Amino acid sequence: MKPGIKDVAKVAGVSPTTVSRVLNNRGYISEETRKKVYDAMEEINYYPNEIARALLNNRTYFVGVIVPTVTSPFHGEVVEQIEYYLSQKNYKMLLCNSKNQMDTEKAYIDMLRRNQVDGMIVGTHNAVVETYSKLKMPVVGIDRYLGEHIPVVSCDNYAAGQMATRHLIDKGCQHILCIRGNSKLKMPGNNRSQAYIQEMEKVGLPQMILEVPFIMENVEKQKLIYDMLNAHPEIDGIFAGDDSLAVIALHVARQKGINIPKDLKIIGVDGTKQILGFVPELTTIQQPVKQIAKVAVDKLIDLIEGKTAESCMDLPVKLLEGQTT
Amino acid sequence: MKPGIKDVAKVAGVSPTTVSRVLNNRGYISEETRKKVYDAMEEINYYPNEIARALLNNRTYFVGVIVPTVTSPFHGEVVEQIEYYLSQKNYKMLLCNSKNQMDTEKAYIDMLRRNQVDGMIVGTHNAVVETYSKLKMPVVGIDRYLGEHIPVVSCDNYAAGQMATRHLIDKGCQHILCIRGNSKLKMPGNNRSQAYIQEMEKVGLPQMILEVPFIMENVEKQKLIYDMLNAHPEIDGIFAGDDSLAVIALHVARQKGINIPKDLKIIGVDGTKQILGFVPELTTIQQPVKQIAKVAVDKLIDLIEGKTAESCMDLPVKLLEGQTT
Known part of the structure; x- marks a missing residue:
């Protein structure tokens, strides 16, 4: 049983009302009594109950x-x-x-x-x-x-997609694959691939979008990307909607013996401390977490x-x- | 203001006591009244207050x-x-x-x-x-x-250290560095390096331990490992106390142009989903998280x-x- 105000009062030799007044800083309490109460709290390991206060204050x-x-x-x-x-x-x-x-x-x-x-x-x-x-x-x-x-x-998800796509175009990529999550979910992140589409249109390059649902297991994600790279050997740039997808693409490409960045360039989005620590070689668009x-x-x-x-x-x-x- | 039992009672046209009896399944309540109360709860978005119950039950x-x-x-x-x-x-x-x-x-x-x-x-x-x-x-x-x-x-931290050290010895390593956290903290994880020491003694190999405190920034950790590899070019195996340290060692070694695993073998401990996803090439001892x-x-x-x-x-x-x- 957790100690309560009554237990503190008993140990301090004062009334529960006095303990309550000390805790809430209400009314005059002598320094001596105040010390007695705090000593008793310490002795029996009592902590004021924030839950009770929450209930009173509806907060x-x-x-x-x-x-x-x-x-x-x-x-x-x-x-x-x-x-x-x-x-x-x-x-x-x-x-x-x-x-x-x-x-x-x-x-x-x-x-x-x-x-x-x-x-x-x-x-x-x-x-x-x-x-x-x-x-x-x-x-x-x-x-x-x-x-x-x-x-x-x-x-700014649109800026992220624009920055990533332009970076790949500036580096000379002609066949850029955009890997993104499920497009059926209406999310602000969709603006990343939206920006990709518009940047590719601007420069007249072909668009390729691969949807890889967030909820899939990693091995399934790998398979989807592997199949896509097999079917489209012309792909020379990948804009992945997040760093986890970018790292999966990176490993798939390495397994296939593709030279990175010479024959395939990969960029992600997120730039978390973890990714920077574990995959420092990854180019990415960093979010201000x-x-x-x-x-x-x-x-x-x-x-x-x-x-x-x-x-x-x-x-x-x-x-x-x-x-x- | 969050709705309370009184608000439910008002909307349902019953007394607060009746609402309380419905919520606590106490006493006879007609099906009609029960439905009225639940409809009212739904209508005004009332949820039973677990905090209040917690306070009553001291749990x-x-x-x-x-x-x-x-x-x-x-x-x-x-x-x-x-x-x-x-x-x-x-x-x-x-x-x-x-x-x-x-x-x-x-x-x-x-x-x-x-x-x-x-x-x-x-x-x-x-x-x-x-x-x-x-x-x-x-x-x-x-x-x-x-x-x-x-x-x-x-x-079993001792088994982890033993398994990792033996693995490197079995792979032919002669100069194995053990990278570990601060030894001043008395932690079960210390058994990992303890096992390393005893395994190395058993086979008569020299021991080298580098302490890299957990609280250090990554760049400082890199520097410590970089300096150690410079001072001891004979190191051909690294047992890192956790995967994060192993990955840092891996990146430092790659930067130095060391051929892994030919000239240097690295093993960590943890084997989390994240590390397996981001650095699948890492050999590690997996904890049963x-x-x-x-x-x-x-x-x-x-x-x-x-x-x-x-x-x-x-x-x-x-x-x-x-x-x-």
Whole structure:
């Protein structure tokens, strides 16, 4: 049994009301009594109950964060930064990994509501948009459209696609493959391949797009890319929608004995610390992860405090040139 | 303002007591009334308050999880799995990234206590052992000693070191460098280098140990390894205490133009999905991450339920042979 105010009062030899007044800094309390109470708290290991306070104030300072999985480098880094910025404002994070299962995501949403979170930050890939719209609760999407009135925070996805495609064209690529996720999901990230299409049209180069769903296993993703490179040996450039796809393409190409970057150039998007550490040779367009996390947290807290919050989808990206282009 | 029982009662046209009886399944309630209450809950978006129930029952079903950072592949995967196993038992995870700052870790411990977590699972690198011992609360360490009576869950670290060292010896290495973390921290992982020392003694080979603290920046780690390889060109094998160190060593060696595996063989420890995806060529000793997470969660719940729990530090590891040895 966790110790309560009554236990503190007993050990300190004062009334529970006195303990409560010390904790809430209310009314006059002598220095001696105050010390007695704090000593008793220390002795029996009592901590003021923030949960009880939350219940009284109808405000828990809990924020639910739902991502596909923290083992994806982008989401891992986003979660780390969100947790940091939330903790700076005394908010606590309830982390949920949806594994891209719609049922799991819905169950998490219910759980978060029963636990009275003040709001949610969501970066999942599922199409449970109607669920979020109906929540009547502060919600912010990270690179996801979650409903008409839910603000979205993301990098400038169009600029990312444009920068990547132009980089490959500038390096002399003529047959550029764009590898992207499932186009049926309406996501801000779709602007990456949209920019690819428009840049290729501008210079009159042929477009090739390969869809590789995020939820597929790595071996299946490898197979799709392997088959594509076999069917189209003319491919001399790959713009992958994210670094994980770029690294898979890189390994497939190496297995096929293709000389990189001489015969095939590869560029990704994300530029997380992890990818930079594990695959430093990769050329990529870096997302401003810290900024994305900070803006998302700020907007969520604005909503929680009853203010309005608009989407912010133009956080700046930058080219990090490695040895794969 | 979140809707409460009174609001449900008003919309349903019944008394708050009736709503409470429906929610708690107490006493006779007609089907008609029950439906009215559930319809009203749906209409005004009311969710039963688990926080209030937690307060009544002195049990929150919150578990605090403190790791250095979810962006480390091992901790990211452990956190994902812990969250999964906790959610299977209706527990919720409050995630804390200590960034290996002792003050941050202490502040998190206080925060978790004020929020009445039922227990904690801790995998940090800091020496705040006395803090955990004094908690008088269920705590489980992941690959960390946290105090005399706190159970530890880990892989068989000695077997990992033995398997890795023998593998390099079997492959013909004569001058094997062991790269490990800070030896001053008393951690189960130290058994990895302990096994290296004993295996090298057995076969009469010279021992070389390089300490590379976990908290160092990657560029500093690279520099240390670079300098070591310069000073000892005879090194023909590297046993890195974890995959992140192994990958850094791999990149340093490639930069120096060393032929891998011909002139230098490298093996790590962890074998997470991420490393297997990003650096599939790495030979490594794989930890059973799912099992570690499951056992840690089971032991914590045992402690929460008043049962006893012993340490479990011999979860099996296995060799995954890639192209770096």
